[in-house]
Amino acid sequence: MDAQVGIIGAGPAGIAAGVQLKRFHMPSIIFEKREVGGLIANAYRVDNTLLFPEGISGKEFARRLKNYAERYGLEIHTEEAVRIEVGDEIRVKTDKAAYSFKYLIVATGTRPKTLSFPEFKYHITDIEEKYEKILIVGGGDIALDYALSAAEKCSNVIVLYRSTLKALPTLQKEVKENPRINLVRGEILDIFGKKVKTTAGMLTADVFLGAVGRVPNIEIVEGIIHPNIYLAGDVKNGIYRQSSLAIADGIHVAMKIWRRERYGNP
Ligand SMILES: Cc1cc2nc3c(=O)[nH]c(=O)nc-3n(C[C@H](O)[C@H](O)[C@H](O)COP(=O)(O)OP(=O)(O)OC[C@H]3O[C@@H](n4cnc5c(N)ncnc54)[C@H](O)[C@@H]3O)c2cc1C
Numbered sequence: 001m002d003a004q005v006g007i008i009g010a011g012p013a014g015i016a017a018g019v020q021l022k023r024f025h026m027p028s029i030i031f032e033k034r035e036v037g038g039l040i041a042n043a044y045r046v047d048n049t050l051l052f053p054e055g056i057s058g059k060e061f062a063r064r065l066k067n068y069a070e071r072y073g074l075e076i077h078t079e080e081a082v083r084i085e086v087g088d089e090i091r092v093k094t095d096k097a098a099y100s101f102k103y104l105i106v107a108t109g110t111r112p113k114t115l116s117f118p119e120f121k122y123h124i125t126d127i128e129e130k131y132e133k134i135l136i137v138g139g140g141d142i143a144l145d146y147a148l149s150a151a152e153k154c155s156n157v158i159v160l161y162r163s164t165l166k167a168l169p170t171l172q173k174e175v176k177e178n179p180r181i182n183l184v185r186g187e188i189l190d191i192f193g194k195k196v197k198t199t200a201g202m203l204t205a206d207v208f209l210g211a212v213g214r215v216p217n218i219e220i221v222e223g224i225i226h227p228n229i230y231l232a233g234d235v236k237n238g239i240y241r242q243s244s245l246a247i248a249d250g251i252h253v254a255m256k257i258w259r260r261e262r263y264g265n266p
Contacts, residue, residue, distance in 0.1 A: 011038020013233025
């Protein structure tokens, strides 16, 4: 075996699990295909964790997760897990190699639902360039959170939402008070370069960001039932996607694995 435990995903859930396992002296290998820290790096400001009563930016949150992983000497491989096979051991095939584990934690989070226009990006961390005008599509927490981040960089932020705003009331209030952000009810019909035809009329934008929902990255374990495979974080939490819940999940599954190893019970 390459380690007792394999962990797919180095977001809050995967890192929390890796650290808790390390405290039990159970070695793990974590696979991360993008950035250590996970999705939270996209957050404008994380206000709903007791650990940061003053609030903390998503980037800083992710940076601290990375430092935390380093402090505990977690072994993180920049590899994408592409296939899982189960037998006497659990085998994880990545884009670079194959590994065997006794236990596996799947902490793969979610991915964005996409729109039918190739112009769209879906993570604000993917937009580095400077821009004047941004169009964000969506009316939920992520869309309005992106709007607040975007308003720090550019003077004209349009949020196009279909029917009603579903975001947290506190986010809605902050967005409505921000003079750089315009909320427009409507749907995109077509895009021609920087011009956007919508049901609310013609708009223009330099950058397009979609925030129309997310789906769990669950495919890698679909159809596999094994007592030593555990899910943690957003991948299993449905609409209850919050970093504190993901961290708690990571710690929870690590404790379950330790008990299973020590006492042999599920
Ligand atoms: C704009 C925005 C604002 C947010 N604001 C808040 C907030 O204020 N408060 C709050 O608590 N939460 C907030 N969240 C939610 C929070 O980011 C998530 O709940 C949290 O990141 C979930 O952690 P996770 O570890 O389960 O998944 P993720 O953070 O999604 O981590 C999963 C990791 O797995 C990796 N991965 C996936 N598949 C593979 C694979 N096959 N191989 C290798 N690696 C893989 C991904 O690259 C990713 O890094 C926000 C999210 C967004 C997008």
